[in-house]
Amino acid sequence: MAHVTRRGVLAGIGLSIPAMTMMTACGGGKKPGGAGSSSELSAWILTGAKEKVFQDSFDRWNEKNPDDKFTTQSFANDAYKEKIRTAVGAGNAPTLILTWGGGTMKDYAANGDIIDLTGKVDGIAGRTIESIMQVAAVDGKQYGVPNNDTQPVFLYYNKDLFEQNKVTPPTTWTELMAAVETFKGAGIIPIALAGSSVWPELMWIEYLADRIGGEGVFQKIEANEKDAWSDPAITSSLEKIVELVDAGAFGDGFGSVTADSGADCALVHTGKAAMLLQGSWNYGTFKQDAPDFVSGGKLGYLTFPTVDGGTGDPANIVGNPNNYWSVSAKADEAVQTKAIEYLNDYNLDDTMVADLVAAGVIPSNTGVEDELAASDDADYLTSAYTMVQNAPHFQLSWDQALESSQSQQLLDSLSQVFLGQLDPAGFVTAMNATIK
Amino acid sequence: MMSTAAHRDEQQAPAAAAPDRRSARSSGRRRAAGPSDLLLLPALAFFGVFAVVPLIGVVVLSFTEWDGLGTPSFAGLDAWTAVLSDPVTWNAIKLTFLLTIVTYLVQFPLSLLLGTFMAGHQKYRELLSVLYFLPLLFSAAAIGIVFKALLDPNFGVGRALQIPFLQQNFLGDPKLAFWTVVLVISWSFVPFHSLLYQAGVRQIPATMYEAATLDGAGRIRQFFAITLPQLKYTIVTSSTLMIVGSLTYFDLVFILTAGGPGNATRILPLDMYLSGFRSNQMGQASVIAVILVVVGLTVSLALNRLSGADSMESQMEGA
Numbered sequence: 001m002a003h004v005t006r007r008g009v010l011a012g013i014g015l016s017i018p019a020m021t022m023m024t025a026c027g028g029g030k031k032p033g034g035a036g037s038s039s040e041l042s043a044w045i046l047t048g049a050k051e052k053v054f055q056d057s058f059d060r061w062n063e064k065n066p067d068d069k070f071t072t073q074s075f076a077n078d079a080y081k082e083k084i085r086t087a088v089g090a091g092n093a094p095t096l097i098l099t100w101g102g103g104t105m106k107d108y109a110a111n112g113d114i115i116d117l118t119g120k121v122d123g124i125a126g127r128t129i130e131s132i133m134q135v136a137a138v139d140g141k142q143y144g145v146p147n148n149d150t151q152p153v154f155l156y157y158n159k160d161l162f163e164q165n166k167v168t169p170p171t172t173w174t175e176l177m178a179a180v181e182t183f184k185g186a187g188i189i190p191i192a193l194a195g196s197s198v199w200p201e202l203m204w205i206e207y208l209a210d211r212i213g214g215e216g217v218f219q220k221i222e223a224n225e226k227d228a229w230s231d232p233a234i235t236s237s238l239e240k241i242v243e244l245v246d247a248g249a250f251g252d253g254f255g256s257v258t259a260d261s262g263a264d265c266a267l268v269h270t271g272k273a274a275m276l277l278q279g280s281w282n283y284g285t286f287k288q289d290a291p292d293f294v295s296g297g298k299l300g301y302l303t304f305p306t307v308d309g310g311t312g313d314p315a316n317i318v319g320n321p322n323n324y325w326s327v328s329a330k331a332d333e334a335v336q337t338k339a340i341e342y343l344n345d346y347n348l349d350d351t352m353v354a355d356l357v358a359a360g361v362i363p364s365n366t367g368v369e370d371e372l373a374a375s376d377d378a379d380y381l382t383s384a385y386t387m388v389q390n391a392p393h394f395q396l397s398w399d400q401a402l403e404s405s406q407s408q409q410l411l412d413s414l415s416q417v418f419l420g421q422l423d424p425a426g427f428v429t430a431m432n433a434t435i436k
Numbered sequence: 437m438m439s440t441a442a443h444r445d446e447q448q449a450p451a452a453a454a455p456d457r458r459s460a461r462s463s464g465r466r467r468a469a470g471p472s473d474l475l476l477l478p479a480l481a482f483f484g485v486f487a488v489v490p491l492i493g494v495v496v497l498s499f500t501e502w503d504g505l506g507t508p509s510f511a512g513l514d515a516w517t518a519v520l521s522d523p524v525t526w527n528a529i530k531l532t533f534l535l536t537i538v539t540y541l542v543q544f545p546l547s548l549l550l551g552t553f554m555a556g557h558q559k560y561r562e563l564l565s566v567l568y569f570l571p572l573l574f575s576a577a578a579i580g581i582v583f584k585a586l587l588d589p590n591f592g593v594g595r596a597l598q599i600p601f602l603q604q605n606f607l608g609d610p611k612l613a614f615w616t617v618v619l620v621i622s623w624s625f626v627p628f629h630s631l632l633y634q635a636g637v638r639q640i641p642a643t644m645y646e647a648a649t650l651d652g653a654g655r656i657r658q659f660f661a662i663t664l665p666q667l668k669y670t671i672v673t674s675s676t677l678m679i680v681g682s683l684t685y686f687d688l689v690f691i692l693t694a695g696g697p698g699n700a701t702r703i704l705p706l707d708m709y710l711s712g713f714r715s716n717q718m719g720q721a722s723v724i725a726v727i728l729v730v731v732g733l734t735v736s737l738a739l740n741r742l743s744g745a746d747s748m749e750s751q752m753e754g755a
Binding site for chain 2: 082085086088089107108111113195196198252253254255256257258263266267272404405408409412415416419421
């Protein structure tokens with residue numbers, strides 16, 4: 001038993017490399033699940049609220065193109081991120097490669113794993129928001145197109161708890177700290193935080209750094225400027241985080257809360273926690289897990305509070321501008337052409353937009369105000385859509401924007417700050433060491 | 437392949453020159469046993485493809501820089517110095533050894549006593565044995581997910597039953613998480629080792645106990661004077677499996693905590709995985725893999741030597 005485990009682990013790292021090289025060398029025989037073949041259309045999609053929207057879109061294509069069907073396979077978010085990279089590295093990727101834009105997509109582009117789509121995707125470019133499209137451009141070349149919804153991060157809150165405790169929704173940092181105090185006194189977790197998943201902790205430093213120092217702070221980090229993490233805005237953001245943790249804002253048990261299972265949302269809709277800083281996709285989770293809570297108008301949402309003396313634009317948002325489809329360079333040319341045809345004619349078309357709106361998420365298309373206004377979630381969707389359109393800057397999540405070794409160090413160090421194991425100065429030193 | 441050729445040479449040697457006693461005897465035995473070299477081939481091929489080749493691959497990769505895309509580039513000792521100067525690595529090594537020692541101290545007495553009990557003839561023994569056996573039927577992934585849900589301080593079993601003790605932040609508190617992992621690992625592996633001990637105890641001849649009873653030895657005395665010495669080799673086997681196995685725990689810990697909170701449960705195998713597949717630093721992950729292989733082989737070799745397993749002989753009466 002023990003030996004099997006050890007071999008399994010070793011094999012994971014060692015064996016996969018020669019094995020995959022062999023598979024690639026053998027050439028694209030059809031494998032179960034569809035990926036790996038260069039002569040057939042395939043796509044990997046993510047599980048969750050939008051899985052069906054993707055699937056329906058491919059089904060509609062398959063109906064019209066019986067000779068060039070897409071095979072699809074679904075993966076959970078975290079598992080997908082690891083699997084796709086191995087597959088791309090081994091030349092074994094599906095035709096359509098889903099990314100978050102940012103560092104990973106740049107890596108793929110630099111290695112020639114995905115093709116330049118400039119001038120080939122005008123169909124889809126014509127119906128999506130320009131700034132969102134831009135996220136998938138590297139050095140003026142378009143390497144991907146948006147494929148689902150835009151995902152800003154909000155401060156969600158439980159309206160009942162706010163009313164019962166006579167708290168008004170906080171718009172400044174001081175008000176937020178006062179609200180934390182009140183809820184803590186009432187025995188309610190002031191802010192739910194999925195600390196076990198770590199990445200939700202990033203949203204705090206992303207917003208704080210932006211509010212305090214503006215979007216330029218992270219742009220310097222992204223550009224790998226020497227000692228970019230030493231920016232005073234980073235240190236004071238971390239101090240604010242420590243202030244929150246010390247005030248008991250996240251409760252004692254945040255290290256046990258996971259985001260993938262929706263436990264952070266559950267804390268809010270079961271009335272155990274008052275607020276939650278999370279991405280817009282969580283509206284879908286709330287709708288799915290607590291339909292009465294949402295339809296009863298108990299779920300509130302706010303933009304992140306302003307910080308006194310901060311120089312950032314309070315209309316700036318962070319999150320994931322979108323997910324993107326890129327086309328694998330390993331696919332045959334005819335297959336690439338078909339995939340591009342899908343992107344132009346089916347991806348984010350009217351039907352898909354309607355499906356996304358029905359799922360409670362914000363499509364990245366231009367001019368969908370009427371669809372949003374007619375939906376069940378008109379208030380939420382319209383205000384979120386307006387917020388995205390009016391945002392002077394939409395910052396991609398830092399862990400997606402940075403190179404993976406840097407973002408892993410960022411997640412490690414940040415989680416230690418939240419646990420009180422690392423002070424802001426230690427964080428800055430650790431992060432500056434990742435700059436090349 | 438190499439070793440087969442070497443054996444061939446050895447076989448021809450006696451005819452050509454004056455053979456030494458050892459090779460003459462071994463070649464004579466081989467000839468009598470038929471075409472044994474060829475029969476080795478399938479096993480050797482599997483071992484080569486699935487163990488030796490990847491191992492060499494990992495050693496080679498440890499001297500490169502590779503992010504999983506494109507081609508690895510030679511980087512000399514960069515990855516080695518990076519890993520060995522990283523406090524996270526040393527913390528991982530410390531945690532790995534601590535986990536090995538603590539899980540051994542918990543599992544060994546428990547499984548020995550349970551195994552001995554299961555081999556007896558007490559009332560309800562069979563029913564209880566079935567219950568003890570249950571954890572062995574679940575996959576590590578399932579155990580991890582279920583324990584994570586049960587131990588959740590907000591929605592877990594503690595909250596459901598209103599028991600304050602069970603509402604602690606078991607997996608989210610850096611001080612508690614390690615011990616929680618120890619408990620879950622022990623829970624899931626004790627049944628397997630109990631089974632080994634049960635089989636071991638059942639093989640001890642009843643006559644020994646009868647003689648001891650006649651001589652007036654009590655149950656406790658019998659356990660220490662007969663059961664324990666007779667189980668010597670079972671103890672060696674089970675201990676080797678526990679210790680070498682715990683150096684490489686991965687799946688259960690990955691699902692329970694993924695190395696967190698902070699680095700509180702980031703043991704070496706997890707450190708390797710996270711470096712390789714989250715940070716995409718295959719060179720550094722390979723260095724950790726090489727360290728793991730060396731540590732694992734050294735420990736299992738040392739255990740073999742210490743326990744004198746190369747001179748295994750039965751102490752059983754009449755055997």
